[in-house]
Amino acid sequence: MKTILKALSAVAAVALIPSLAATHAQADTLQTVLDRGELVVGTGSSNPPWHFTDNGQTVGFDADIGHILAQGLFNDPSKVRFVNQSSDARIPNLLTNKVDISCQGMTVTAARAQQVAFTVPYYREGVGLLMLKGGDYGDYDALKSAGSDITVAVLQNVYAEEMVHQALPEAEVDQYESQNLIYQALNSHRAAAVATDLSTLKWYMKNNGDRYVDAGYSWNPQSYACAVSPDDQRWLNFVNTTLEEAMYGVEFQRSSDAFEQWFGERPPAPKTGFPAEMR
Structure with a gap:
């Protein structure tokens, strides 16, 4: 409920940090992550089924998005580190390079899209x-x-x-x-x-x-998506490709298992032949 009801205040929150995007240096996040050997994901810790702590571990559907991205990067879903952040830190932490990506039940809005680049949506709230x-x-x-x-x-x-x-x-x-x-x-x-x-x-x-x-x-x-730096097209392309293939292609099994675990239902399997999402 808190996600839906707070969405209308997003414009005001974004207006507080206009200078960060303007000063954020051009980056090659994909190469930085590969060289580091670990993906850093900003997310929360108290909003199941999206992100919460269980036995000291960050779990939930947003956390599984991080594991899916780590699988695509390193062929190892465990190579991800989660940074616990408040909802109002999702954009500042991105623009100051504290995280590589924010996946935290984040509603896509036009105001926020002036500050960050949104990935393809992975849920319709x-x-x-x-x-x-x-x-x-x-x-x-x-x-x-x-x-x-x-x-x-x-x-x-x-x-x-x-x-x-x-x-x-x-x-x-x-x-x-x-x-x-x-x-x-x-x-x-x-x-x-x-x-x-x-x-x-x-x-x-x-x-x-x-x-x-x-x-x-x-x-x-409302559409939920991850957010990345606004000036790194290569990184955005990689994340979008990985998420799309998780929802519609080669990694569908992994993403559908996660969806069923957290939401109790299995998404429909993509049909072979002409891509249904392009129709």
Whole structure:
């Protein structure tokens, strides 16, 4: 939820660091990484299923993107070092060469694209509705038909009520200060549904499939991509090629295994013959 609701503040955050891009020297990141023998990936540590710490190791889908890139660079997915960074450090750390790439549930925006170069998207985020299995409402249509009789729990934010009403115009909206509290509201039947990031919903479904159900409706689409230096086309080309072949080509098995591990579903296998993504 925090990812969706904070996206509207991206322009203001980017405006704070205009000088970094202007002073960033021309680089050959690909050669630097190859010479170093290790890829340095900036990511977070507290946002499953994207990036979190488990037994002292950085794991999650963003972490697996790093392993896929290391496999392409060194034929060894372990040759990657993760730098734990806050969300507002994703761009500054790139532009000051503290990391080679930032993969951290980063929403693609035009404002951010003035500061960094985005890779091809690897996920389309949105907002979904999570409900208790066997509850009073079976799906999205039932929630919408209930009108003002239902309450939706959502993470507190200035845009929260407006966002929920885009999908359920008449619903009551209760805002909570933490992710745990919105699920407590659902579990105690104080809310008929939780509005949260679709990726978080899938994570909860995968780990608690006997307890929760997806209402079957999502909205507010946003593209997630990694970010690299804005002035290093060779590095961007390499990363894009690696990600595209992970999603559609020779490394599909590796990427689809990761997708299934973190989101509980397997992406459709690319068809042979004419590339479907070019249609």
